[in-house]
Amino acid sequence: MSVHIHGSYSPMGSGTHSPMPFSRPATPGPHQCTIGWAGLGAMGYFMARNLARYRATHHPGSTPVVVYNRTTSKCEKLQKELGDDKIRIAQTPGDLALECDVIITNLANDEVVKSVYKEYAKALAGVDVKPGAKPKIFVETSTIYPTLAGELDTMLTSIPHTHLVTCPVFGPPAAADQAQLVCVMSGDYRSKKEVAYLLVPAVGRKVIDLGGNLEKAPTFKLIGNSLILSSLEILAESFTLAEKAGIGAPTLYNLVKDMMPAPPLLNYGAKMIHDQFDGSKGFAIDGGIKDSAHIRRLSTELDAPMPALDAAHRNLLTARALHTAQVARGEHKFDVLDWSSLIAGTRVAAGLDGFDSAMHSKVVPED
Numbered sequence: 001m002s003v004h005i006h007g008s009y010s011p012m013g014s015g016t017h018s019p020m021p022f023s024r025p026a027t028p029g030p031h032q033c034t035i036g037w038a039g040l041g042a043m044g045y046f047m048a049r050n051l052a053r054y055r056a057t058h059h060p061g062s063t064p065v066v067v068y069n070r071t072t073s074k075c076e077k078l079q080k081e082l083g084d085d086k087i088r089i090a091q092t093p094g095d096l097a098l099e100c101d102v103i104i105t106n107l108a109n110d111e112v113v114k115s116v117y118k119e120y121a122k123a124l125a126g127v128d129v130k131p132g133a134k135p136k137i138f139v140e141t142s143t144i145y146p147t148l149a150g151e152l153d154t155m156l157t158s159i160p161h162t163h164l165v166t167c168p169v170f171g172p173p174a175a176a177d178q179a180q181l182v183c184v185m186s187g188d189y190r191s192k193k194e195v196a197y198l199l200v201p202a203v204g205r206k207v208i209d210l211g212g213n214l215e216k217a218p219t220f221k222l223i224g225n226s227l228i229l230s231s232l233e234i235l236a237e238s239f240t241l242a243e244k245a246g247i248g249a250p251t252l253y254n255l256v257k258d259m260m261p262a263p264p265l266l267n268y269g270a271k272m273i274h275d276q277f278d279g280s281k282g283f284a285i286d287g288g289i290k291d292s293a294h295i296r297r298l299s300t301e302l303d304a305p306m307p308a309l310d311a312a313h314r315n316l317l318t319a320r321a322l323h324t325a326q327v328a329r330g331e332h333k334f335d336v337l338d339w340s341s342l343i344a345g346t347r348v349a350a351g352l353d354g355f356d357s358a359m360h361s362k363v364v365p366e367d
Helices: 044-058 072-082 093-099 110-124 146-157 173-177 189-199 216-244 249-259 263-273 285-301 307-329 339-349
Strands: 035-038 065-068 087-089 102-105 136-140 162-166 181-187 204-209
Touching: 035 044, 035 093, 044 065, 044 072, 044 102, 044 173, 065 072, 065 093, 072 087, 093 110, 102 110, 102 189, 110 136, 110 146, 136 146, 136 189, 146 162, 146 216, 162 189, 162 216, 181 189, 181 216, 189 204, 216 249, 216 263, 216 285, 216 307, 216 339, 249 263, 263 339, 285 307, 285 339, 307 339
Parallel strands: 035 065, 035 102, 065 087, 102 136, 136 162, 181 204
Antiparallel strands: 162 181
């Protein structure tokens, strides 16, 4: 085979590299095109909203962003928030493919992504492309397994004047809300340049270019998520040990703030010590399990063991199983868990309550 930073958001350091690795595209540029957006979930809603708002503010006369979501009420909510001049609703994914020049997709999992691309390809099959017609650019921002990029590209290759750009993003919903995402791109160079200037600064703050191989950006996204998820596992284990030792997780969290103030550790550490496991306001646990499964598959294919990631995957499954049992008993606090709830696995293994730290022994200072 050639081969998310979530929670209340604090930006990562900007570093010394330019936020844009491309020169500006030739005029009239990407802002004159019609944009389609499929998927208005926890990330996609903010991304589509910010793109539509930015285009209307900085490029007067731009056409509305055309949006599609399986649950139409989300499209209606966005249209109501921004107005008919900024948002137009499509009835099917095929409508996006037919009507738009750039079609951006942000969906929950590989199966849904593949099904939507099948609808794109079906809608465009047999369409008579006029000489000199503007090429269509499909932009896949979902977290997918790398080989799926090749499958999507194959679906589109029979359609004249189409290009695919893989563009997964790093950042939690809070970062999407603030247009502070980091976009990772691979694919056709000219298309990447067009898309980069659509998304930055409207949706994100930086682009990382990984070349022409479409699999590279999805691979990098999985590697980045493995770093985040493994860090959360270590954090959860250390917090649990601090609880059992009678020192308390909050005391250890203060050390994290002093010594290792990385945004994922701060954001998810706060969720863990306060039992703030509401996945509707963060990164839902099902998405975390999907990502960890992809990472484990990738590490297996490349013979690169990742024991911390394996432990995180196990604890995500444990947390979800505990929550499922709570739901069955009608005792659940959250409808959907955040992936920071993986700490429930380490807590239960240590004989503590998984989701309610108030049930743990109180820390009493010793003289």
